[in-house]
Amino acid sequence: DGGITQSPKYLFRKEGQNVTLSCEQNLNHDAMYWYRQDPGQGLRLIYYSQIVNDFQKGDIAEGYSVSREKKESFPLTVTSAQKNPTAFYLCASRQTDNYGYTFGSGTRLTVV
Amino acid sequence: AQKVTQAQTEISVVEKEDVTLDCVYETRDTTYYLFWYKQPPSGELVFLIRRNSFDEQNEISGRYSWNFQKSTSSFNFTITASQVVDSAVYFCALRGGSNYKLTFGKGTLLTVNP
Numbered sequence: 001d002g003g004i005t006q007s008p009k010y011l012f013r014k015e016g017q018n019v020t021l022s023c024e025q026n027l028n029h030d031a032m033y034w035y036r037q038d039p040g041q042g043l044r045l046i047y048y049s050q051i052v053n054d055f056q057k058g059d060i061a062e063g064y065s066v067s068r069e070k071k072e073s074f075p076l077t078v079t080s081a082q083k084n085p086t087a088f089y090l091c092a093s094r095q096t097d098n099y100g101y102t103f104g105s106g107t108r109l110t111v112v
Numbered sequence: 113a114q115k116v117t118q119a120q121t122e123i124s125v126v127e128k129e130d131v132t133l134d135c136v137y138e139t140r141d142t143t144y145y146l147f148w149y150k151q152p153p154s155g156e157l158v159f160l161i162r163r164n165s166f167d168e169q170n171e172i173s174g175r176y177s178w179n180f181q182k183s184t185s186s187f188n189f190t191i192t193a194s195q196v197v198d199s200a201v202y203f204c205a206l207r208g209g210s211n212y213k214l215t216f217g218k219g220t221l222l223t224v225n226p
Contacts, residue, residue, distance in 0.1 A: 031212060033214070035216075040121070040218060040219075041218060042116075042203065042216040042217055042218040042219050043203065043216040044216075045213055045214070045215075048212060048213065050212060058213065088155065090155075090157065092157075092214075094212075100159065100162060101147075101159070101214055102159075103149075103156060103157035104156070105154070105155055105156040106155040106156060108155070
């Protein structure tokens with residue numbers, strides 16, 4: 001079955017360490033997105049990519065980095081510069097000629 | 113700029129009650145798309161409905177119905193005869209026709225008690 005796989009589901013890191021969250025899709029979608037969710041804050045866009053080797057900052061890109069070397073993959077790195085990294089991270093994808101978004105099951109990152 | 117407001121932070125009902133979740137949006141785009149998503153405790157976002165700005169026809173799907181009114185910039189969601197399994201966070205979202213960003217409201221936590 002086609003879908004988006006985010007791994008791992010739970011991730012713990014020490015403060016000051018970079019960590020990379022995985023997002024893989026087999027839907028052949030062109031566009032991919034990373035959202036961050038905090039309690040009571042809804043979802044906020046971190047980065048998005050419409051095609052391979054191209055990506056744009058969203059509303060809260062500071063302290064994060066991404067790459068899009070393959071159509072299927074859009075990993076997110078949470079760097080030590082992100083001041084409040086503990087959150088729930090959701091990856092999504094969309095075919096450019098379709099307005100529906102498909103979401104992964106998320107990764108809950110806890111920085112201690 | 114796009115904005116989605118879900119004024120109800122939490123709603124608690126008893127099973128079989130009807131419940132309406134409110135959503136008000138702002139956009140300068142003349143063409144736009146509105147969405148409702150459900151987020152159960154497991155965390156994934158489940159797509160419920162998409163509505164185009166040029167289609168104001170309201171929709172009913174089983175126990176779910178949606179009321180889209182451009183005049184008041186609202187896209188409300190009603191669950192009829194609520195069930196415990198409806199307990200979740202519900203998000204309203206907006207995508208303007210001129211960009212690729214999906215803007216979410218802060219969500220409404222619905223708790224349906226037996």
